[in-house]
Amino acid sequence: MTPAARLAAAASVLDSIAQGRQPAEAVMKAWGTANRYAGSKDRRAIADRVYKVLRARGRLSWIMGGREDGRALVIGSLHAIDGLSLEEIEALHSGDGYGPRPLSKQERSRITAGQGELPGWVAAGLPEFVVEDFKATFGDRWAEEAHALMAPRAPIDLRVNDAAATVDEVEAELKAAGLDVSRTPWSAVGLRVPSEPPPNIQALEGFKAGRFEIQDEGSQVVCWLAGAQPGMTVVDYCAGGGGKTLGLAQAMKGKGKLVASDVVNKRLENIRPRLQRARVEADLVLIGQNGGGLEDLNGQADLVFVDAPCSGSGTWRRRPEDAWRLTAEEVEKLHGLQVRILSQATKLVKPGGRLVYVTCSMLARENEASVDAFEALHPEFHPVPILPSEAGEGDHAQRGGGGGHGSGAGDASAPSTAARSPSPVDGGGFLTSAARMKFAELASGARLRLSPASADTDGFFAAVYERAA
Numbered sequence: 267m268t269p270a271a272r273l274a275a276a277a278s279v280l281d282s283i284a285q286g287r288q289p290a291e292a293v294m295k296a297w298g299t300a301n302r303y304a305g306s307k308d309r310r311a312i313a314d315r316v317y318k319v320l321r322a323r324g325r326l327s328w329i330m331g332g333r334e335d336g337r338a339l340v341i342g343s344l345h346a347i348d349g350l351s352l353e354e355i356e357a358l359h360s361g362d363g364y365g366p367r368p369l370s371k372q373e374r375s376r377i378t379a380g381q382g383e384l385p386g387w388v389a390a391g392l393p394e395f396v397v398e399d400f401k402a403t404f405g406d407r408w409a410e411e412a413h414a415l416m417a418p419r420a421p422i423d424l425r426v427n428d429a430a431a432t433v434d435e436v437e438a439e440l441k442a443a444g445l446d447v448s449r450t451p452w453s454a455v456g457l458r459v460p461s462e463p464p465p466n467i468q469a470l471e472g473f474k475a476g477r478f479e480i481q482d483e484g485s486q487v488v489c490w491l492a493g494a495q496p497g498m499t500v501v502d503y504c505a506g507g508g509g510k511t512l513g514l515a516q517a518m519k520g521k522g523k524l525v526a527s528d529v530v531n532k533r534l535e536n537i538r539p540r541l542q543r544a545r546v547e548a549d550l551v552l553i554g555q556n557g558g559g560l561e562d563l564n565g566q567a568d569l570v571f572v573d574a575p576c577s578g579s580g581t582w583r584r585r586p587e588d589a590w591r592l593t594a595e596e597v598e599k600l601h602g603l604q605v606r607i608l609s610q611a612t613k614l615v616k617p618g619g620r621l622v623y624v625t626c627s628m629l630a631r632e633n634e635a636s637v638d639a640f641e642a643l644h645p646e647f648h649p650v651p652i653l654p655s656e657a658g659e660g661d662h663a664q665r666g667g668g669g670g671h672g673s674g675a676g677d678a679s680a681p682s683t684a685a686r687s688p689s690p691v692d693g694g695g696f697l698t699s700a701a702r703m704k705f706a707e708l709a710s711g712a713r714l715r716l717s718p719a720s721a722d723t724d725g726f727f728a729a730v731y732e733r734a735a
């Protein structure tokens with residue numbers, strides 16, 4: 267393909283992405299299948315252009331006078347990102363062969379007009395309502411947070427299944443496969459590989475044998491903070507694809523009862539092969555929108571983990587297309603759903619047991635606002651500080667009625683006053699000492715926010731609660 271034909275193809279892929287809800291990666295793949303004449307270098311060049319545009323879509327649309335079609339965004343990117351002159355852009359738009367048609371008068375004038383002063387949200391490359399939320403949360407640091415969230419090429423993180431292999435063994439295995447592997451800073455069982463050139467992790471023997479899984483470090487961290495321990499009864503209430511289920515199973519070391527529930531059966535079914543690969547077990551339970559289906563566990567769970575449905579805005583560095591699909595109305599709906607799901611999940615928590623709320627959202631409306639609403643509705647749930655309180659680690663457990671799980675869940679004979687819940691930052695030994703220092707900086711009481719800018723992870727929010735007796 268000529269460079270011009272690649273631009274035309276990128277514009278058409280961008281239009282397909284804008285028309286649907288499919289991930290950009292899937293649209294790119296479908297385009298490759300339908301256009302077999304395109305070689306790997308062509309597909310690579312087209313994907314590079316598509317992602318370049320998606321990460322800067324707001325700015326490019328602004329420059330092109332509010333146009334949002336693929337052609338305009340590609341033209342804008344040649345000018346504003348690649349720095350091509352009008353003549354160079356025109357040469358790529360001669361209309362010859364499979365290249366794009368010549369520039370219109372308006373398109374030419376958009377390029378010659380220059381960018382001018384860009385409003386903050388346009389420069390940040392995020393929808394305006396998102397930037398307002400960021401300003402309220404991050405203050406002066408909002409632009410840095412926005413930039414890191416939309417920056418290219420997040421690395422790929424792996425969680426080593428320490429029941430099947432040591433971190434050293436997996437590290438050596440990945441090195442032998444030619445990957446440039448390093449340790450993750452916060453999760454003690456995390457490894458990181460660059461996403462460029464794209465590694466085929468799923469084809470590796472260690473992946474197939476369950477020695478490691480793909481999981482962002484932030485996602486690993488929230489599993490470790492939850493405090494699942496061997497012998498506990500744990501419910502992963504919104505189990506989805508099962509990423510956290512596997513992390514919780516790892517913390518439980520295969521001992522106790524783990525239940526993974528969701529309202530979508532297909533998602534639960536996808537967990538099955540992952541459990542088999544990791545050689546761990548969980549009961550998969552399809553629940554109704556109102557939580558029906560888990561009545562047997564009412565008041566029984568030591569830990570209920572609610573990885574709530576959310577905007578997924580914490581993962582926009584991997585899926586920048588989603589930033590432009592989200593609306594303020596959807597965020598409002600998600601906030602309502604999050605508070606409702608948390609309320610439903612409370613029924614399962616036993617006195618002294620924990621409820622952990624997690625999102626992969628960067629938005630305060632889905633994080634702080636959702637747990638504020640939950641706290642107002644459920645005073646029987648006490649916030650558990652992420653860091654040990656000054657009065658001594660675990661004193662919240664006694665305030666909350668004791669009955670901790672320090673000696674292993676199911677040990678009903680353990681005296682409640684002696685047993686103390688470990689502090690979330692203890693992380694069951696799965697958090698590094700660097701994590702403990704870092705989270706001292708990032709945690710606010712029972713709440714912790716991780717982000718690409720602050721922790722080099724996807725954006726995550728976690729809040730930990732304990733039910734009073």
Ligand SMILES: C[S@@+](CC[C@H](N)C(=O)[O-])C[C@H]1O[C@@H](n2cnc3c(N)ncnc32)[C@H](O)[C@@H]1O
Pocket residue numbers: 503504505506507508509510511527528529530533553554555556557573574575576607
């Ligand atoms: C953020 S995703 C979970 C991701 C998953 N925990 C993981 O780590 O792969 C949220 C999940 O909540 C589920 N969900 C939506 N409404 C729900 C409800 N009312 N009760 C329980 N789960 C619900 C969705 O089907 C979705 O799978």
